[in-house]
Amino acid sequence: MRPFLIAPSILSADFARLGEDVDAVLNAGADVVHFDVMDNHYVPNLTIGPMVCKALRDYGVTADIDVHLMVKPVDRMIGDFARAGASIITFHPEATEHLDRSLQLIKESGCKAGLVFNPGTPLHYLDHVMDKLDVILLMSVNPGFGGQSFIPSTLDKLRQVKKLIDASGFDIRLQVDGGVKVDNIGEIAAAGADMFVAGSAIFNKPDYKAVIDEMRSELAKLES
Numbered sequence: 712m713r714p715f716l717i718a719p720s721i722l723s724a725d726f727a728r729l730g731e732d733v734d735a736v737l738n739a740g741a742d743v744v745h746f747d748v749m750d751n752h753y754v755p756n757l758t759i760g761p762m763v764c765k766a767l768r769d770y771g772v773t774a775d776i777d778v779h780l781m782v783k784p785v786d787r788m789i790g791d792f793a794r795a796g797a798s799i800i801t802f803h804p805e806a807t808e809h810l811d812r813s814l815q816l817i818k819e820s821g822c823k824a825g826l827v828f829n830p831g832t833p834l835h836y837l838d839h840v841m842d843k844l845d846v847i848l849l850m851s852v853n854p855g856f857g858g859q860s861f862i863p864s865t866l867d868k869l870r871q872v873k874k875l876i877d878a879s880g881f882d883i884r885l886q887v888d889g890g891v892k893v894d895n896i897g898e899i900a901a902a903g904a905d906m907f908v909a910g911s912a913i914f915n916k917p918d919y920k921a922v923i924d925e926m927r928s929e930l931a932k933l934e935s
């Protein structure tokens with residue numbers, strides 16, 4: 712079993728003091744910074760771009776930055792984010808005209824690549840590209856906003872994708888995003904996820920370490 716990774720979504724961080732808040736959550740034990748990019752076109756919200764990613768690197772953040780592109784079109788953002796210090800870039804397959812080309816662009820930029828599936832997006836987009844994936848992200852809410860409730864049918868979809876990953880033999884992380892909390896992270900992991908994006912569950916609490924520790928103890932129950 713690969714180590715579980717906790718990736719706080721900075722969508723719920725304090726943007727007025729982002730560098731400090733990202734440092735705080737990493738010092739509290741988070742593994743990866745999840746960076747939500749929304750364009751008010753593919754999703755009905757507008758957030759942050761490559762300049763903010765670069766600002767975090769310049770501030771001194773060395774942890775992996777996992778850029779989740781909720782934008783359409785996709786390709787012209789890839790190089791910008793790679794140069795800004797992204798470690799992983801994921802995008803939604805229906806937001807690009809040329810799925811394989813977008814994945815290749817990410818790989819050529821030196822970043823890890825992933826595909827993101829909304830709750831209603833079919834899994835057939837995985838056909839023919841599994842060998843190019845480092846991450847598959849299943850959205851457990853409809854994208855655009857933090858603080859929504861986990862959609863239970865994601866558990867079945869996670870089990871399906873986990874089987875596909877195992878059958879493929881490729882080293883692909885299975886990430887989940889939306890409504891992940893201390894009280895459901897165990898069943899989400901049992902369904903196959905190994906990388907957990909959580910925004911409001913962490914940043915809306917005063918003690919980030921306490922929440923991350925509680926998440927890790929729920930996950931440890933599966934490891935024992």
Ligand SMILES: O=C(CO)[C@H](O)[C@H](O)COP(=O)(O)O
Nearest residue numbers: 720854855857858890910911
């Ligand atoms: O991509 C996202 C929304 O599109 C967010 O990462 C996600 O919703 C996390 O927020 P929360 O943990 O509060 O549900």
